[in-house]
Amino acid sequence: EADIYQTPRYLVIGTGKKITLECSQTMGHDKMYWYQQDPGMELHLIHYSYGVNSTEKGDLSSESTVSRIRTEHFPLTLESARPSHTSQYLCASSGMTGTSTDTQYFGPGTRLTVL
Amino acid sequence: KQEVTQIPAALSVPEGENLVLNCSFTDSAIYNLQWFRQDPGKGLTSLLLIQSSQREQTSGRLNASLDKSSGRSTLYIAASQPGDSATYLCAADNFNKFYFGSGTKLNVKP
Numbered sequence: 001e002a003d004i005y006q007t008p009r010y011l012v013i014g015t016g017k018k019i020t021l022e023c024s025q026t027m028g029h030d031k032m033y034w035y036q037q038d039p040g041m042e043l044h045l046i047h048y049s050y051g052v053n054s055t056e057k058g059d060l061s062s063e064s065t066v067s068r069i070r071t072e073h074f075p076l077t078l079e080s081a082r083p084s085h086t087s088q089y090l091c092a093s094s095g096m097t098g099t100s101t102d103t104q105y106f107g108p109g110t111r112l113t114v115l
Numbered sequence: 116k117q118e119v120t121q122i123p124a125a126l127s128v129p130e131g132e133n134l135v136l137n138c139s140f141t142d143s144a145i146y147n148l149q150w151f152r153q154d155p156g157k158g159l160t161s162l163l164l165i166q167s168s169q170r171e172q173t174s175g176r177l178n179a180s181l182d183k184s185s186g187r188s189t190l191y192i193a194a195s196q197p198g199d200s201a202t203y204l205c206a207a208d209n210f211n212k213f214y215f216g217s218g219t220k221l222n223v224k225p
Contacts, residue, residue: 006158033213035215040217041217042119042204042215042216042217042218043159043204043206043215044215045212045213045214048212058212059116059212090158090159092159102146102147102208103149103161103164104149104159104161104206104213105161106151106158106159106160106161107158108157108158109156109157109158111156
């Protein structure tokens with residue numbers, strides 16, 4: 001059982017508010033990811049990190065920002081939420097298992113609605 | 116940029132049937148390919164991971180194959196059960212950047 005947590009699970013907020021979506025993992029994984037998923041659509045990578053103080057933007061442009069100050073924590077922040085940010089946000093982490101390659105483990109997701 | 120396509124988009128079968136889900140990708144320079152299951156309103160659960168040097172992986176009633184040269188992977192589900200109803204996603208790992216298909220929504224009828 002993978003141990004990766006996201007809070008809040010659901011968030012309804014007004015336009016212009018600043019929000020932070022939390023993601024934590026207890027597996028000691030170096031790699032962490034944020035994905036955005038609209039209903040019935042594929043996941044799009046918006047941010048990733050290979051370790052502490054390492055963050056990169058994914059292929060889908062996003063107005064959000066991330067930080068990686070601790071290995072286990074990878075929060076995502078929106079400085080000013082807009083209705084176009086309404087979506088599901090999924091956090092994942094990956095690491096090596098012995099000599100085999102990475103398996104991604106996902107959190108339960110945060111469903112964000114901006115009014 | 117890697118593009119991942121899954122066919123069919125939706126599938127409805129009676130309980131007990133064997134079925135095959137298809138995944139194709141455009142860039143064969145992948146590190147691995149993963150199959151996931153997603154239940155409504157939840158995150159993804161990893162089912163099988165096939166490394167680029169492997170041809171297939173098996174877990175219980177699930178078997179996934181990989182053909183890098185043709186850019187294809189299949190997920191075979193034997194003796195399907197209503198509890199298998201979910202959306203199945205494949206993801207190609209191009210050296211730590213993962214590209215997902217839009218999934219196959221499976222409904223197994225009792």
